[in-house]
Amino acid sequence: MKTVKLGHSDLEVSAIGLGLMGMSPIYGQVNNEESIKTIHRALELGVTLLDTADVYGNGHNEELLAKALKGRRDQTVIASKFAFGPNFQGINGHPDYVKESIDKSLKRLEVDYLDLYYQHRVDPNVPIEETVGAMADLVKAGKVRAIGLSEASPDQIRRAHATHPITAVQTEYSLWSRDVETDVFPTVQELGISFVAYSPLSRGFLSGELKKFEDFDENDGRRNLPRFQPENFEKNVELVEKVKELAADKNCTPSQLAIAWTIANGALPIPGTKRIKYLEENVASLQVELTADDLQRIDALLPKNSAVGDRY
Structure with missing residues (x-):
C-alpha cells in the first residue's frame, strides 16, 4: 500500500481511504455484519484511513466502527467530524459544543483519542477562530492528534490555519465536482495542507452501475439530490458512457478511472462502500496510471461543470 503524510502532522496514511457514511442508513438498507467484514478487509489491504462522523446514523457509524476495530486500533488512523445536529439539521461551532462532541465521539468509538478531527461544516454564526481554538485545546488535551475542516472556503481555511495548523481539508471532489480547483486547491497547496476528496465517484454515479432513478431504495438520500432527479439522471448517464469509454482504453473500471483521476x-x-467487492475494486485504482495525455483527454471529454444539476 502506498502511503502519504497528512499535512505537516506526523500522521502517515494509506494513499486511499475508506468512507464509512454508507454503512449507516443514509443510502438505504444497511448490514452491520457485512460492513464490519468490509472494514476488516480494508485493513488487510493496507487501508488505514477510516472516515466517519458523529452525524452518520446519529452515532450508529462511530459505534459500528468501534465494533470493527476491537483489538485493531493500532492499525488505523481514525477521522471523525462534528458540527451537524441530528439528521444533518443545524450547524454548531461553539467551543462548548466542540468539547462536548469529542467526548461523545470518543465514548462511541471506545478510544482515548482521535487521529484527525474535522469541523464538518463551518458555522456561519461563530468566528472560525473560536471553533478552531477549541479544537486546538483538544490537541493539547491529547484527545485529538490533528485537526481538519470540511467544505471550507479559502478565507476560512487561512483564518483557521493561522489559529492552529490545519492538517487536512475535505471537500467533495470528482470528475463532476471540480469547483475546488479554482481557489481551494491553490490555498491548501500554499499552506501545506492535505486535500481529502470525499465522493470521488459522485455518490456512485461514476461507477456506471446506476441505471435509473427508480432503482433507488425509497429511503436512499440520493433521491433528494439534484443530479439524481429524473430530469437530470438521463443526461448524466450519458456522461458516464464517456467515462466507460475512457476506462476501457485504460483497461480498468469506470470507478477505478474516476478515483485514479x-x-x-x-x-x-x-x-465509500459497504461491500468487499467494491472496496477491492476501489483500492486497485492505485494501480491505474494516468499520463498527461490521458488527463488532457479526460478534460476534453468531461470538462468542468459537465454534470447536470447541483451537488446539493
Whole structure:
C-alpha cells in the first residue's frame, strides 16, 4: 500500500481511504455484519484511513466502527467530524459544543483519542477562530492528534490555519465536482495542507452501475439530490458512457478511472462502500496510471461543470 503524510502532522496514511457514511442508513438498507467484514478487509489491504462522523446514523457509524476495530486500533488512523445536529439539521461551532462532541465521539468509538478531527461544516454564526481554538485545546488535551475542516472556503481555511495548523481539508471532489480547483486547491497547496476528496465517484454515479432513478431504495438520500432527479439522471448517464469509454482504453473500471483521476490531481480519495467487492475494486485504482495525455483527454471529454444539476 502506498502511503502519504497528512499535512505537516506526523500522521502517515494509506494513499486511499475508506468512507464509512454508507454503512449507516443514509443510502438505504444497511448490514452491520457485512460492513464490519468490509472494514476488516480494508485493513488487510493496507487501508488505514477510516472516515466517519458523529452525524452518520446519529452515532450508529462511530459505534459500528468501534465494533470493527476491537483489538485493531493500532492499525488505523481514525477521522471523525462534528458540527451537524441530528439528521444533518443545524450547524454548531461553539467551543462548548466542540468539547462536548469529542467526548461523545470518543465514548462511541471506545478510544482515548482521535487521529484527525474535522469541523464538518463551518458555522456561519461563530468566528472560525473560536471553533478552531477549541479544537486546538483538544490537541493539547491529547484527545485529538490533528485537526481538519470540511467544505471550507479559502478565507476560512487561512483564518483557521493561522489559529492552529490545519492538517487536512475535505471537500467533495470528482470528475463532476471540480469547483475546488479554482481557489481551494491553490490555498491548501500554499499552506501545506492535505486535500481529502470525499465522493470521488459522485455518490456512485461514476461507477456506471446506476441505471435509473427508480432503482433507488425509497429511503436512499440520493433521491433528494439534484443530479439524481429524473430530469437530470438521463443526461448524466450519458456522461458516464464517456467515462466507460475512457476506462476501457485504460483497461480498468469506470470507478477505478474516476478515483485514479482524483489521485493524479493531488487528492487523497476516500471512496465509500459497504461491500468487499467494491472496496477491492476501489483500492486497485492505485494501480491505474494516468499520463498527461490521458488527463488532457479526460478534460476534453468531461470538462468542468459537465454534470447536470447541483451537488446539493
